[in-house]
Amino acid sequence: MAAAASLISKCSSIRPSQIPKLSYPLSSSSSPFQSVSFKSRLPSLSFTAGVSSSSSPVTASSINADDDSVMDAVQRRLMFEDECILVDANDAVVGHDTKYNCHLMEKIESENLLHRAFSVFLFNSKHELLLQQRSSTKVTFPLVWTNTCCSHPLYRESELIEENYLGVRNAAQRKLLDELGIPSEELPVDEFIPLGRILYKAPSDGKWGEHELDYLLFIVRDVSMNPNPDEVADVKYVNREQLRELVKKADAGEEGLKLSPWFRIVVDNFLFKWWDHVDQGSLNEAADMKTIHNL
Numbered sequence: 001m002a003a004a005a006s007l008i009s010k011c012s013s014i015r016p017s018q019i020p021k022l023s024y025p026l027s028s029s030s031s032p033f034q035s036v037s038f039k040s041r042l043p044s045l046s047f048t049a050g051v052s053s054s055s056s057p058v059t060a061s062s063i064n065a066d067d068d069s070v071m072d073a074v075q076r077r078l079m080f081e082d083e084c085i086l087v088d089a090n091d092a093v094v095g096h097d098t099k100y101n102c103h104l105m106e107k108i109e110s111e112n113l114l115h116r117a118f119s120v121f122l123f124n125s126k127h128e129l130l131l132q133q134r135s136s137t138k139v140t141f142p143l144v145w146t147n148t149c150c151s152h153p154l155y156r157e158s159e160l161i162e163e164n165y166l167g168v169r170n171a172a173q174r175k176l177l178d179e180l181g182i183p184s185e186e187l188p189v190d191e192f193i194p195l196g197r198i199l200y201k202a203p204s205d206g207k208w209g210e211h212e213l214d215y216l217l218f219i220v221r222d223v224s225m226n227p228n229p230d231e232v233a234d235v236k237y238v239n240r241e242q243l244r245e246l247v248k249k250a251d252a253g254e255e256g257l258k259l260s261p262w263f264r265i266v267v268d269n270f271l272f273k274w275w276d277h278v279d280q281g282s283l284n285e286a287a288d289m290k291t292i293h294n295l
Contacts, residue, residue, distance in 0.1 A: 096155035146260035181226030
C-alpha cells in the first residue's frame with residue numbers, strides 16, 4: 001500500500017512542462033498529390049463530424065471542454081508552455097500570456113485579453129483550397145472544419161518581427177510543419193501573402209473561446225503532407241462549388257458538421273473575391289493590411 005501511495009504521489013506531481021514533446025516524421029513522398037494523409041478515406045464532398053474507431057462516433061458536441069482533468073496531454077503542454085502575443089485593438093504589442101489564459105472566456109471578458117493569430121489559406125496548382133478538420137483533442141473548437149492552418153505567433157524573437165509581417169510568416173511556416181507535416185522548404189516565408197486582418201470574438205464549448213486579431217495569409221503551392229493526429233483529424237482539398245456545398249451542409253446541421261467561426265467570417269466577407277485573385281495570379285493587388293476589420 002505504501003508503494004502504491006508513493007507511485008500515485010509521483011504521478012500527480014508531474015507538471016505539464018515535464019510531458020515529453022512528440023515528433024512526427026515528414027512525408028518521404030516526392031509527389032505532392034499522393035502524400036495527402038486521410039484524403040483517400042473521404043469520398044467526394046463527404047464531410048463527417050469526426051473519425052472514430054469506436055461504434056459511437058465522436059462529435060464536437062460530445063466533447064466536454066469544461067474539465068481540465070480530461071485535457072489531452074499534448075494540448076495541456078501547449079496550453080501552458082506556449083506564450084501568445086497580447087495586443088490592443090490597433091495590433092500594438094502590450095504583453096504576453098499563456099495560451100491557456102488567452103482562451104479562457106472568463107479572462108477574455110474580465111481582462112479583455114486579445115491575442116495575435118494567423119489563418120493560412122493554402123491553394124494547390126489547381127487552385128483548390130486545402131481544408132482541415134481539427135482533432136477531437138483540441139481544447140477550442142474540436143472537430144470543426146476550417147481553413148488550412150489556424151494558430152498563433154508566439155512571444156519569441158523570431159515571431160515578434162514586425163517588418164514585412166515576418167514574425168507572423170515565420171509562425172505560419174512553423175505551424176504548418178507542426179500540424180500538417182509540410183516541410184518548411186516547401187513553404188518559403190516570403191511566399192506567404194498577408195491579405196488582411198480581422199478582429200473577432202467567439203466562444204467555444206464551455207469555458208473556452210477565442211478573442212483574436214487574426215492575420216489572413218494566402219499561399220499557392222503544391223505540397224507534401226503528413227498530418228499530425230494530435231492536431232488534425234482530416235484534410236480535404238475543395239474547389240469553390242464544393243466549399244459552397246460544405247457551407248450549406250453546416251448551415252443545415254447535416255452530419256453534425258461545423259465550421260470554425262473565423263473561417264466562416266472569412267468565407268462570408270472575403271474568400272470568394274480573393275479566390276478570383278488566386279485564379280488571376282494577382283493576390284498582391286487584393287492586400288489591405290492597413291485596415292483591421294472588426295467582425
